Amino acid sequence: MKRVQFNSRFLPYLFLLPQLAIIAIFFYWPSIQAIHSSFYIEDPFGFGSTFVGTSNYTDVVSSSQYMRIARFTIVFSVLVTLIVISLGLLLALKADAVIRGQSTYKTLLIVVYAIAPPVAGLIGLMFFDQHIGPFVEFVSYFGWDMRIGINYFDTAFAMILIAVWNQIPYNFIFFLSGLQSIPASVREAAAIDCKSGTRRFWTVIMPLLAPTAFFLLVINMTYSLFDTFGVIDVIVKDSAANNPITLVYKVYLDGFRGNDLGSSSAQSVILMVVVLVLTMIQFRFIERRVHYG
Amino acid sequence: MYRIKLTDHLILIAGVIFMLGPLVVAFMTSTHSAAEIHTQGLMISMGDDFIPTYEKVLFESGGFTGQVTGLTMAMNSLILGIGFAVGKIVLSMMAAYAIVYFRFRFATLSFWLIFTTLLLPLEVRILPTYKVMSDLNLLNSYQGLILPLLASATGTFFFRQFFKSVPDELLEAARIDGAGPFKFFIDILVPLSRTMIAAVFIIMFVYGWNQYLWPMLMTTEESFYTLMRGIKQILQVWIGSQIPDYNEAFAMAVLGMLPPIIVVVVFQSWFIKGLTESDK
Numbered sequence: 001m002k003r004v005q006f007n008s009r010f011l012p013y014l015f016l017l018p019q020l021a022i023i024a025i026f027f028y029w030p031s032i033q034a035i036h037s038s039f040y041i042e043d044p045f046g047f048g049s050t051f052v053g054t055s056n057y058t059d060v061v062s063s064s065q066y067m068r069i070a071r072f073t074i075v076f077s078v079l080v081t082l083i084v085i086s087l088g089l090l091l092a093l094k095a096d097a098v099i100r101g102q103s104t105y106k107t108l109l110i111v112v113y114a115i116a117p118p119v120a121g122l123i124g125l126m127f128f129d130q131h132i133g134p135f136v137e138f139v140s141y142f143g144w145d146m147r148i149g150i151n152y153f154d155t156a157f158a159m160i161l162i163a164v165w166n167q168i169p170y171n172f173i174f175f176l177s178g179l180q181s182i183p184a185s186v187r188e189a190a191a192i193d194c195k196s197g198t199r200r201f202w203t204v205i206m207p208l209l210a211p212t213a214f215f216l217l218v219i220n221m222t223y224s225l226f227d228t229f230g231v232i233d234v235i236v237k238d239s240a241a242n243n244p245i246t247l248v249y250k251v252y253l254d255g256f257r258g259n260d261l262g263s264s265s266a267q268s269v270i271l272m273v274v275v276l277v278l279t280m281i282q283f284r285f286i287e288r289r290v291h292y293g
Numbered sequence: 294m295y296r297i298k299l300t301d302h303l304i305l306i307a308g309v310i311f312m313l314g315p316l317v318v319a320f321m322t323s324t325h326s327a328a329e330i331h332t333q334g335l336m337i338s339m340g341d342d343f344i345p346t347y348e349k350v351l352f353e354s355g356g357f358t359g360q361v362t363g364l365t366m367a368m369n370s371l372i373l374g375i376g377f378a379v380g381k382i383v384l385s386m387m388a389a390y391a392i393v394y395f396r397f398r399f400a401t402l403s404f405w406l407i408f409t410t411l412l413l414p415l416e417v418r419i420l421p422t423y424k425v426m427s428d429l430n431l432l433n434s435y436q437g438l439i440l441p442l443l444a445s446a447t448g449t450f451f452f453r454q455f456f457k458s459v460p461d462e463l464l465e466a467a468r469i470d471g472a473g474p475f476k477f478f479i480d481i482l483v484p485l486s487r488t489m490i491a492a493v494f495i496i497m498f499v500y501g502w503n504q505y506l507w508p509m510l511m512t513t514e515e516s517f518y519t520l521m522r523g524i525k526q527i528l529q530v531w532i533g534s535q536i537p538d539y540n541e542a543f544a545m546a547v548l549g550m551l552p553p554i555i556v557v558v559v560f561q562s563w564f565i566k567g568l569t570e571s572d573k
Contacts (some may be wrong), residue, residue: 002457004464005396006474015391016403019384019449025429026444027410030421037421091308101302108309109559110565111316114553116503118524122546123319132334132539134318151477168312170568179571226416230505230521237528248416255420256510264420271417281413 034272038265049262055264066250066267072156073246077224080163084220086215087164088171093201095172096179106176113169117227121234124162128154148235149243156244159235164230170223171216178212179205219284221273247271308451323347323543330539342540350544363365363523363548369438370502370519371552376439376500378494385448385493386486390478392449393456394464410445415507423510433514442507448493454570455489456482492567493558499553520549 008220038056060066095105112120115196127135128148136146146154152211182205190204229248236243245253255264319336325340330393351363351459415422422441431437459482467477483490505521512518518526527542557564 002393002461002464004468006394007396008474009397011474012395012397012400014392015387018401019407022384022406022440023410023444023446026422026425026441027413027418030425031413031422032417033421034418060324062326087308094304094308097298097301098305101305105305105309107561109305109312110394110561111554112312114499114503115316115550116505116521116553118505119503119519119546119549122524122527122542123315125314126319126322126335126539126543132330134335135335146524163310165315173565173568177565205551221355222414226414226532229416233509234524234528245494251417252419252506252534256423261420268420274414275414276412 027222034265034268038269042261056262072244083164083218084167091172092175110169117230118234121231122167128158162231200275319543327538327540331536346540346566364516366523374498374502378497380443381448381497388449407446414507455544492563494563496567
């Protein structure tokens with residue numbers, strides 16, 4: 001904190017008031033309501049509600065459908081995270097290595113960051129379209145009859161590919177700036193000591209990039225949990241039927257399509273706990289990084 | 294060291310094609326007619342229908358969504374993007390100023406009240422937030438679109454870190470010169486934060502413009518539809534039609550991604566600065 005500060009009885013509160021008011025109304029109030037209604041079964045038409053204790057939670061956790069979606073969510077997040085980190089890192093390493101055209105590559109590779117997940121989903125949907133999709137046509141030469149929205153595996157494949165495409169630029173930026181903040185003296189020393197590029201990468205560069213990679217790990221997990229909502233919604237078009245969906249999408253389906261408020265709230269609270277854990281990991285990491293930095 | 298590394302360039306070029314290829318194809322396809330796309334698939338060359346398609350999507354109501362035109366939706370997206378970014382900057386600068394520059398009783402409590410909001414994204418409290426908005430009669434309004442998105446501490450975090458890096462001597466000097474808290478904030482701190490403000494603005498504008506779930510739930514009146522909401526509409530109209538309007542769908546996608554792409558590409562150095570400093 002600052003050595004010198006203002007002393008005033010009411011001024012700081014005046015500066016804080018707008019932010020605190022908005023947070024109270026649009027963050028704390030709904031969050032408390034979510035926790036509250038997760039213990040009730042609510043009449044969908046608003047005629048009162050009945051306290052049911054933790055039965056919403058036990059129903060959710062013991063439902064085989066929920067568990068199937070949870071399993072898909074984990075597979076989806078892990079795959080997206082790993083692919084995105086490795087491709088982002090590969091492109092950043094190459095962009096860092098070339099001298100000619102570096103800024104052009106950089107500009108071209110971050111463009112997709114600006115694209116919203118539903119737009120990415122829409123473009124993907126066209127590429128995987130039964131009639132006009134070039135990807136479907138291409139893989140049919142190899143005997144793969146791809147059917148998005150009908151075949152579970154095919155739909156999951158398309159979702160992962162689109163989600164990866166959309167998230168690569170973010171990883172690229174962080175890895176590239178991480179690489180470029182490695183001092184030239186370190187690189188030179190490493191180049192003298194160690195001829196093999198691969199070994200130099202694993203023994204010198206990678207340990208220095210580890211904090212960035214760890215930060216991106218958490219960010220990409222949160223991305224695949226929440227921000228892919230648009231991709232998924234565009235691809236499954238409101239009919240979850242036999243399509244792969246993530247846990248957040250199920251919260252939305254049960255709450256807004258199924259009017260099952262109690263269950264939807266319980267699922268929200270479960271997700272809150274998951275995010276809480278992820279964020280705590282992230283916070284500890286930030287502290288450590290600030291400490292060493 | 295002087296040899297040009299061919300494989301490096303090949304990998305980068307492959308990466309660029311993978312990332313940008315779909316965008317080029319999307320734009321090219323949007324300039325052909327729906328029937329042409331239906332029979333020949335996606336296009337990689339310019340077609341003849343660029344002007345009629347975009348004219349229809351931008352100005353003609355009733356094509357896709359019933360009553361609202363693409364231009365109205367673009368305006369709504371713009372209001373959401375700019376309103377959100379400006380709101381975020383004003384709120385979070387003020388809050389960060391209070392936290393960093395004042396000694397007061399509930400400082401720690403306020404800090405934690407604000408920063409716990411980083412823990413829960415809007416998506417997980419979407420249903421109760423919807424209920425709160427309908428209780429407050431804010432559905433189908435610009436305030437309703439923007440306010441719930443503002444309830445997070447991301448911006449405050451940016452500015453708190455930045456203010457902490459501002460030298461103490463500045464405040465000492467300002468106080469010797471007789472500047473009060475307001476004067477110091479407006480005449481010294483705000484001008485000093487110009488580049489930081491720009492970086493946060495760009496990130497927040499893109500975030501606001503790209504919002505999907507929240508506008509989809511809370512705008513039932515078409516006059517409040519955003520471009521992202523319009524994409525949902527395309528898909529709903531689509532089901533059951535003979536030849537889907539592929540060209541208009543792509544044109545809508547191009548419109549929806551153009552402003553954020555321009556902002557990110559033109560201001561990329563600020564944008565990258567903001568992004569890479571956000572985690573520190």
